[in-house]
Amino acid sequence: MVLCALRQQVLRCSSHCRTWARLPQRQRSGCVYSSIHGFNQDEIKEKLQAFHGGSIDLLKQDSGIAVLTINNPSRMNAFSGSMMIDLEERVSQLENWPEGKGLIVQGAAETFCSGSDLNAVRAISNQQDGMKMCMFMQNALTRLLRLPLISVALVEGRALGGGAELTTACDFRLMEAGSVIQFDHKHMGLVPGWGGAARLVHLVGSQNALKLLGGAVKVDPELGVNIGLVDGVLEGHQKTEGAAPLLQQAENWLSRYTKGPAPVIQAVKKVVLSGRELPLSEALRTEKDIFGTVWGAPANLEALASKSKHK
């Protein structure tokens, strides 16, 4: 009986994936929850809007690398309800940025983010509203991870609770020496709700994920690199004479992977996304379709023209 139920679940999932792959990009990018799951975006936005404070600031640069700043320094960059709405709107802006190639997510005032604003959490502590907030943030963070941009979470200070989950919604994580990522939900009698557990298992494996969540382990840069959660350690410029500002160091790191025409860099992210999320056959078909968007496109033709000169 159990096997039959599991098979049904797998079939439902794979049909969902097939459906996912055929959905228009906009829907695919945010298809975790919709009205069929009882999710009403406008209803939850109205509730979240009641909890003001802070902002999510977006700077789109001519280099094609954008900077998204979690900005609520008086609350260690905790997410108020209005900041959750800001985040979703900034992700929409980035989904529609043809020149975009990269994204750095950082916190203001030399710290990353201390999760949900506990004042908001206290006010929406009933189960229904809590789950609606989670659905809203899971949609927003899934769309963030699925942006056709190569993204980096730049961690200074502390990334706690939902802030730790936010780091997993980026392709890479860079940590300043001395900074900490801590999934401290257990101390709140909680587990991750913004999708951080599911993404953490993919990043570090289920055993390491169990340790980080079960032990509310303080992940320093060395541990983060060792378990595969962290992709680089940066020297804070206050601590190291002559070191460039952290954001500049992060941009230098990211620019190694975003050099080139935006359509090509965006196609790179899309083919990796489909390999990461879709069953093999679907991923191969998606890869073929994405290949078709760059084959014979301007960047390809220019490269061919320049190569033909090297006889």
Ligand SMILES: CC[C@H](C(=O)O)C(=O)SCCNC(=O)CCNC(=O)[C@H](O)C(C)(C)COP(=O)(O)OP(=O)(O)OC[C@H]1O[C@@H](n2cnc3c(N)ncnc32)[C@H](O)[C@@H]1OP(=O)(O)O
């Ligand atoms: C799914 C996500 C999940 C959920 O929503 O269920 C969560 O994210 S739950 C929240 C998880 N986050 C935390 O548990 C972190 C709570 N904050 C702290 O542990 C400390 O504030 C810390 C370690 C971040 C900083 O400690 P420190 O002593 O250096 O400073 P203060 O504690 O005095 O903090 C300064 C100032 O910021 C306010 N603050 C900090 N974090 C939050 C927060 N998450 N929500 C609201 N306000 C926060 C703190 O109250 C202080 O304000 P003040 O007015 O000066 O008292």
